[in-house]
Amino acid sequence: MDALFLSRLQFAATTMFHFLFVPLTLGLSIMVAWMETRYVKTGDETYLKMTKFWGKLFLINFAVGVVTGITLEFQFGTNWSIYSAYVGDIFGSLLAIEATAAFFLESTFIGVWIFGWNKLSKKAHAGVAWLIAIGSNFSAVWILIANAWMQSPVGFTIRDGRAELVDFFAVITQKFAVVKFIHTVTAAYVLAAFFVMGISAYHLLKKRHVHFFTRSFRAALTFGLVSSLVVFILGDLNGVVVAEKQPTKLAAMESLWETQTRAPVYLFTWPDEKNERNSIEIGAIPGALSFLTKHDINAEIRGLRDFPPDERPPVLITSFAFKGMVGLGCVFILLTVIGWFKRNKLLESPKYLKIMLYSIPLPYLAVQLGWLLTEVGRQPWIVYGLIRTSDAVSPIATSQVAVSLVGFVVVYSLLGIAGFSLIAKYAIKGPDFDDTEEDTQPGAALDASAA
Amino acid sequence: MELQSIWFFLWGLLWAIFFMTDGFDLGIGTLYPILGKNEEKKRVMINAMGPLWDGNQVWLITAGGVTFAAFPIVYAVMFSSLYTALMLILFALIIRGVSFEFRGKLDDPRWIKIWDTCIFVGSFLPALLFGVAFANIFQGIPIDGDGIFQGNVLALFNPYGILGGILFVLLFVQHGAIWLAIKTDGELHENAVRISGKIWPILLAVAVIFLVYTKFATDLYDNYLANPVLFLVVLLTVAGLIGSRIFMAKQEFFKAWFSSALTIVGTTFFGVIGLFPNLFPSSLDPAYSLTAFNASSSPLTLKIMLVVVVIFVPVVLAYQIWAYNLFKTKVNTQEMTY
Numbered sequence: 001m002d003a004l005f006l007s008r009l010q011f012a013a014t015t016m017f018h019f020l021f022v023p024l025t026l027g028l029s030i031m032v033a034w035m036e037t038r039y040v041k042t043g044d045e046t047y048l049k050m051t052k053f054w055g056k057l058f059l060i061n062f063a064v065g066v067v068t069g070i071t072l073e074f075q076f077g078t079n080w081s082i083y084s085a086y087v088g089d090i091f092g093s094l095l096a097i098e099a100t101a102a103f104f105l106e107s108t109f110i111g112v113w114i115f116g117w118n119k120l121s122k123k124a125h126a127g128v129a130w131l132i133a134i135g136s137n138f139s140a141v142w143i144l145i146a147n148a149w150m151q152s153p154v155g156f157t158i159r160d161g162r163a164e165l166v167d168f169f170a171v172i173t174q175k176f177a178v179v180k181f182i183h184t185v186t187a188a189y190v191l192a193a194f195f196v197m198g199i200s201a202y203h204l205l206k207k208r209h210v211h212f213f214t215r216s217f218r219a220a221l222t223f224g225l226v227s228s229l230v231v232f233i234l235g236d237l238n239g240v241v242v243a244e245k246q247p248t249k250l251a252a253m254e255s256l257w258e259t260q261t262r263a264p265v266y267l268f269t270w271p272d273e274k275n276e277r278n279s280i281e282i283g284a285i286p287g288a289l290s291f292l293t294k295h296d297i298n299a300e301i302r303g304l305r306d307f308p309p310d311e312r313p314p315v316l317i318t319s320f321a322f323k324g325m326v327g328l329g330c331v332f333i334l335l336t337v338i339g340w341f342k343r344n345k346l347l348e349s350p351k352y353l354k355i356m357l358y359s360i361p362l363p364y365l366a367v368q369l370g371w372l373l374t375e376v377g378r379q380p381w382i383v384y385g386l387i388r389t390s391d392a393v394s395p396i397a398t399s400q401v402a403v404s405l406v407g408f409v410v411v412y413s414l415l416g417i418a419g420f421s422l423i424a425k426y427a428i429k430g431p432d433f434d435d436t437e438e439d440t441q442p443g444a445a446l447d448a449s450a451a
Numbered sequence: 452m453e454l455q456s457i458w459f460f461l462w463g464l465l466w467a468i469f470f471m472t473d474g475f476d477l478g479i480g481t482l483y484p485i486l487g488k489n490e491e492k493k494r495v496m497i498n499a500m501g502p503l504w505d506g507n508q509v510w511l512i513t514a515g516g517v518t519f520a521a522f523p524i525v526y527a528v529m530f531s532s533l534y535t536a537l538m539l540i541l542f543a544l545i546i547r548g549v550s551f552e553f554r555g556k557l558d559d560p561r562w563i564k565i566w567d568t569c570i571f572v573g574s575f576l577p578a579l580l581f582g583v584a585f586a587n588i589f590q591g592i593p594i595d596g597d598g599i600f601q602g603n604v605l606a607l608f609n610p611y612g613i614l615g616g617i618l619f620v621l622l623f624v625q626h627g628a629i630w631l632a633i634k635t636d637g638e639l640h641e642n643a644v645r646i647s648g649k650i651w652p653i654l655l656a657v658a659v660i661f662l663v664y665t666k667f668a669t670d671l672y673d674n675y676l677a678n679p680v681l682f683l684v685v686l687l688t689v690a691g692l693i694g695s696r697i698f699m700a701k702q703e704f705f706k707a708w709f710s711s712a713l714t715i716v717g718t719t720f721f722g723v724i725g726l727f728p729n730l731f732p733s734s735l736d737p738a739y740s741l742t743a744f745n746a747s748s749s750p751l752t753l754k755i756m757l758v759v760v761v762i763f764v765p766v767v768l769a770y771q772i773w774a775y776n777l778f779k780t781k782v783n784t785q786e787m788t789y
Contacts, residue, residue, distance in 0.1 A: 063552035066505065067545040073512050077519065077530025078537055081598075088523020089748045093756050096516035099509060100763040108506035108767070112774050115502035115788050119777055162523075164749040394531035395599045404538045411542060415549060422556050 004393045006401040007079040010408060012375070014071050016368055017412045021065030021419070022140075023367055026185055027192020028058045029106075029136050031223060033129035040126045050216055051129075053431040054196065055113075057423055062110065064419040068412070073099070079401065083382050083392035090156055090165045091146055094172075098142035106135030140185055148177035150383050151374070152245040163386065176241045183234040186227045187370060190332050191363035193224025197339070198360035199427045201353035204346055209430055218343055225336035232329050236292065242377075243293035243301070246384055249377035251304045252313045253322035254289055263289040263301035268323070271315040276305055313379040321373035328366035335359060454753045458521040459730065459743040461760060463723030465517055467716040469510035470581070470619075471626075472771075474715050475708075476500035476507055478627020480547060480574020481620060482646065483567070486631070491784060492639050493567065497551055498787045499634035502778040504551070506771055508544065520756050524598065524746035525730045532592060532600030536584055536607060540577045547573025555789050578623045579616040583607055586615020589722050590669045591734030594741075601735065611668040618661050621654040622718065626711045629695065633704045634782050644699065647707075651696050658692060658718075670732075671725025681724055688717025705779075 032055050039047035073095060076084045084092070109131040116125055155170030156163045165171070200217035203209055243250045250256075255271040255278055256263060267283030287297040294301075304312050335356065342349045382389040479500050487493035519526040530537055546569040554566035590611055593602040628650065631643035662685070665671050675681045691713030698707035726732065730746060733739035747753065 060552060060556070063549045067548035070508075070512065070544055070548075071541050073515050074530055074537060074541060077515075077526045078534050079531070081527035081531035084519065084527040085524045085598075088519055088526060089752045092516070092519030092521075092523050092526065092748070093752050093759075096513065096520035096756060097759050099513040099516040100759060100767065103512060104506065104509045104763075104767045104771075107509045108771055108774055111502035111505050112777065115498075115778060118786065159749070165752045165755075168751070168755050394527075394534075395597070396531055396534050400534050404534075407538070407542060411545065415545070418553060419549070422553065426556070 001398065001402075003079075003396055003398045003401050004390055006398060006405050007393050008389065010079065010401060010405045011075060013405070013412070014068065014075065014408055015375075016371065017408075017416065018065065018068040018072060019367060019371060020364060020416065021061050021068065023188030023191040023363070024061045024195055025058070025065050025136050026140060026188035027190075027223070027227075028054060028061070028195065029129070029133035030189070031192060031196060031220065032058055033126065033133045034219070036126040036129045040122045046212055046215060049212060049431050049433055053212075054216070056426055057199075059110075059114065060419060060422050060426070064415055066107065068415075071408075079394050079396070080382070080392050081394035081396075083387065085162065086387055086392070087163045087383060090149060090153075090163060090171060093165070094142050094146040094149070098139055098146075102135050102138035102142060104135075106132050106139065109135065137185060140188075141181055144181040144184055145172050145177045147374070148174065148180045151180075151378055152176040152241070153383050153386050163383075176245060179234055179237045179241055183231060183238050184370075186231040186234060187363070187367050189227035190224055190231055191367060193220040193227060193336075194332070194356070194359055194363045196220035197224060198357050201356040202428070203430055205350060205353050205357065207347070210347065212431060214346055217346060221336060221339045221343060224332070225340055228329070228332040228336050232333060235326070235329060239293055240295075246378065247302050248304070248307050248312055249318065249373075250293065251302060251307070252315045252318040252377055253373060254301075255315050255319040256289065256301060256303045257305050258303040259300065259306045260303065261290065261298050261300045262287040263299075265289045265292065269319060271319055273315050310380065313377050318373055318377040321369040321376065325366050325369040325373060328362055328369070331359075331362065332366070453744075454750055454757070455743040455747045456728070457757065458747065458753055459727060460723070461757075462514070462517060462521060462730070463720060465510060465514040465764075466723070467719035469507075469514050470623075470719055471712045471715045472507035472510055473504070474578075474623040475626040475630040476504040477574045477578045478623035478625065479631060480570050480627075481578060481624050482627055482631070482643075483571050483574070486639060486642050486646065487567075494555075494787050494789060495635055495639055495782045495784060496631065497554070497570070497789045498782045499631055501551060501789050503775065505548075506774065508548070511544075517756070517760070521748055521753060522730055522741070522743070522746045523748060525741050528594060528598035528600075528741060528746075529588075529731050532594055532598075532602075533584055533607075534600075535604040536580050540580050543573045543576040543580075545573075547577075551789055575620065578620045582616035582619025583612045585619075585722060586612045588731060589615070589665065589671055589726065591732040591740075593735050594731070594733045594739055595735060596739050598739075598741070611664055614657070614661055614664060618654075618657050618718070621650060621657055622711075622715050625650050625654055625695065626708070626715060629699065629704060629708045629711050632699070633708060633779065636781055644702075647699055648696075651699075655692060658689075665725075669725070671722065674725055674727055684717055684720050684724060688714055688721060691717055 032051055035047050035054065036051040038044070039051060076091075109128045112120070113125070113128045113132060116128065120128065149171055152174060153163070154174050155165060155167035157166050158164075171177075197217050197220045200213040200220070203213045204217065239250070254263075254265060255269045257277055264284040264286045265288035266278075266281050267285075268280065269278045269282070270280035272279040289301055290299040291297045293299070304315065338352060339356070342352055346353065378384055380388050380390065382392045479496055483493065483496055487496050515526070518529070550566040550569040550573065554563055554570075584607070587607050587609075593600065593606075595601055625647060628643045628647035632640055632647065635643060675685075691710045694710030695707045695714065698704070698710055728742040728744060729740045730743060731741040733741075748756075
C-alpha cells in the first residue's frame with residue numbers, strides 16, 4: 001500500500017462512481033428535452049407530465065453527477081502532479097475548454113430550467129432543456145478527446161522534459177477521439193433508454209398510467225434501439241483503432257498470447273498470466289480477430305508474448321471486461337429488437353416487461369466494464385507509450401491519500417445509497433396525476449394506432 | 452504585454468469572478484443556521500440561491516481548469532501540496548451540492564436535519580479554507596526546488612492564514628446577506644439587513660488588520676511601492692466596502708450588492724497584483740517560486756486558450772447575467788421549488 005496504489009484506487013473509485021450518474025444525464029437530458037418540445041409543438045398535456053416526471057428523476061441523478069465531477073477536475077493535480085506537469089500543455093487545455101465552453105452551459109441553464117417554469121415562455125423553457133442536453137453532451141466531447149489523447153497521444157512534441165502541443169487540430173479530430181466519443185455517448189443513450197423502459201415496464205405491469213408509460217416506453221425504445229445498434233458498430237470501429245494504436249490492449253482483451261496470422265476470437269478464455277497462456281480456451285472462430293481488426297482474415301496480430309512483461313496490461317480484467325461488455329451489447333440489441341415487434345402490444349407482453357424492468361442495471365454494468373477495459377487495458381501507461389502510471393503519481397504522503405480514499409468511499413457510498421433510493425422512490429411513486437381521466441383522452445387511442 | 456502576463460491576470464480574474472459569484476451563496480449557506488429560524492425561512496434561503504449556485508460553482512472548475520491549461524506546473528504543485536485542504540473543500544462542496552436537491556425529497560425531520568448541516572458545513576468550510584489557502588499563497592508555501600511540499604497541513608493555520616480565512620468568511624457572509632435582502636421580504640429581509648449591518652464594522656476591522664498584517668507577513672506591497680498607481684486597487688476595494696454600507700443604509704440593495712462584489716474582486720486582485728509574477732511563491736527560497744514565466748504552458752497552448760477564453764468567457768457572462776436578471780425578483784413563498 002503506497003501512495004501510487006491508493007491514488008489509483010481512489011481515481012478508479014471516484015471516476016467509476018461519477019460514471020454511474022453521467023450516462024443517465026447524457027441520455028435523459030435529450031429525452032426530456034424531446035418530451036418538452038413535443039409538448040410545446042402538440043400542446044398534449046401528457047408530454048408535459050412526462051417532462052415533469054422524468055425531469056424529476058433526471059434532476060436527482062444530475063445532482064450527484066455534478067458534485068462528483070468536481071473531484072475529477074482537481075484529482076489530476078492532487079494525486080497525479082507529475083502527470084499534470086508533464087502533459088498539462090495538452091491535457092489541461094482540453095479540461096479548461098470543457099469547463100468554459102460546455103459545463104457552464106449545462107450548469108447555468110439547469111437552474112434556469114428548474115426555477116424558470118413560470119418565468120419563461122413555453123418555447124424558451126423547452127429551449128433551455130435543449131441547452132442542458134447540448135451542454136452535457138458537449139462536455140462529454142472534450143472529456144473524451146482528453147481521454148483519447150491518453151490512449152493515443154498525437155499532435156505533440158517532447159520539449160524541455162514535457163509534452164508540448166504542436167497540432168491542436170490533430171488532437172481534437174483524431175479518429176480515436178471521434179470513435180470513442182460516439183461509442184461512449186451512444187452507450188449512455190442505451191443506458192438512459194433502458195432506464196426509461198424499465199421504469200415504464202414496472203408501471204405497465206401494474207397497469208398504472210398506461211397511456212403515459214406506453215408513450216414513454218415507446219419513445220425510449222426507438223432511442224434505445226438506434227443507440228444500441230450505433231454503439232455496437234462504433235464498438236467494432238473502436239476495436240480497429242485500438243488494434244492500430246494499442247496493440248497490447250488488443251492482445252489483452254482477446255487474451256492472445258502468440259503472434260499469429262488468421263488470429264481467432266475465442267468465445268471464452270481464462271488467461272493464466274504467470275505461464276503466459278490461457279488455461280481454458282473455448283469456441284475459437286479462426287481468423288475472426290484478424291478480420292475484425294484489420295479487415296483481412298490473414299492479417300497478423302501480435303500476441304502478448306511479443307511484448308515485454310512490464311508493458312502488458314492485466315490480462316484477466318481486460319479480457320473479462322471486454323467480453324462482458326460485448327455480451328451485454330448483444331443483449332441490448334436483442335431486447336430492443338424484440339421490443340420493436342412488441343411495441344403495439346406491450347400490455348400483453350408481461351414477460352417482456354418484466355425482463356425490461358430487471359434489465360435496468362445491465363447497461364450500468366456494461367458502461368463500467370467499458371471503462372474498466374479502456375483504463376486497465378491502457379496500463380502500465382498513463383499516456384500510452386509515453387509515461388507510465390507509476391511515474392505519474394504526486395510526491396505526497398501515503399497517509400494523506402489513505403484518509404481521502406476512506407473519505408470518498410464513505411461519502412460516496414452514502415451519496416450513492418441516498419441518490420439511488422430517491423430515484424427509486426420517485427420512480428415507483430409515478431407521476432403526480434390522477435390517471436382515471438387519461439384513457440378518455442383522444443390522444444390515447446391515436447397514440448396506440450400510430451406506428 | 453507577454454502572453455504569460457496576460458494569462459496571469461486572466462487567472463486572477465477567473466478566481467475573482469468565482470469568489471464574487473459563488474461567494475454570495477457560500478455566504479447564505481454560512482448564515483443558514485443563524486437566519487433560517489424555521490422551515491419556511493430555510494426554504495426561502497435555499498430558493499434565494501437555488502437557480503444560481505450551480506452556475507456560480509463552475510467558475511471554480513474553470514479557474515482550476517485554466518490553472519491546469521495555462522500553468523500546468525502550478526496546477527500540479529499547488530493542488531498536490533495543498534492536498535488535504537483541497538480535499539476538505541471538495542468534500543464540503545460535494546455534500547453541499549446534493550443538499551439542495553435531496554433535502555426536500557423526503558418528509559422526515561432527521562433527513563432534513565442531515566442536509567441542513569451539510570448546507571452549513573459545505574458553505575462555511577470552503578469560504579474559510581479558500582481564505583486560508585490564498586493567504587498562505589500570499590506569504591509563500593514551503594515547496595522545495597522539485598515543487599515538493601515540505602510542510603504540513605496544520606502549518607497552514609498560522610495567524611496570517613487564519614486571518615485570511617476569517618476575512619473571506621466575512622466578505623462572503625456580507626455578500627450573502629445583501630443578496631438575501633434583495634431576494635426576500637418580511638422578517639427574513641429585515642434580519643438579513645440587520646446582520647449585514649452588524650457584520651460590516653467587523654469586516655472593516657478585519658480588512659484593515661489584514662492590510663496591515665500583509666505588510667509584515669508577505670512581500671505583496673513590493674509591487675505597489677514600485678508602482679504606486681496600483682494603490683488605486685486598494686482604494687477601490689475600500690470604496691466598495693464603504694459603498695456597500697451606505698447603499699444598505701439607503702436600502703438600495705442592488706447597488707450594495709455590486710459594491711460588495713467590487714470589494715471581493717478588489718480583494719482578490721489586491722493579492723494577485725501583489726503576487727505578480729509569482730503564482731505560487733516558495734517560502735524556502737525565492738528561486739523555487741513558481742512564476743507566470745517558469746511554470747506556464749507553451750506559447751501555442753496559451754494562444755489557443757486565449758482565443759477560447761476571449762470568446763467563451765464573455766458569452767458565459769452574458770447568459771449568466773441574463774439568468775441573474777431573470778431571478779432577481781423576491782422569492783415567492785407560494786411557489787418554492789426546493
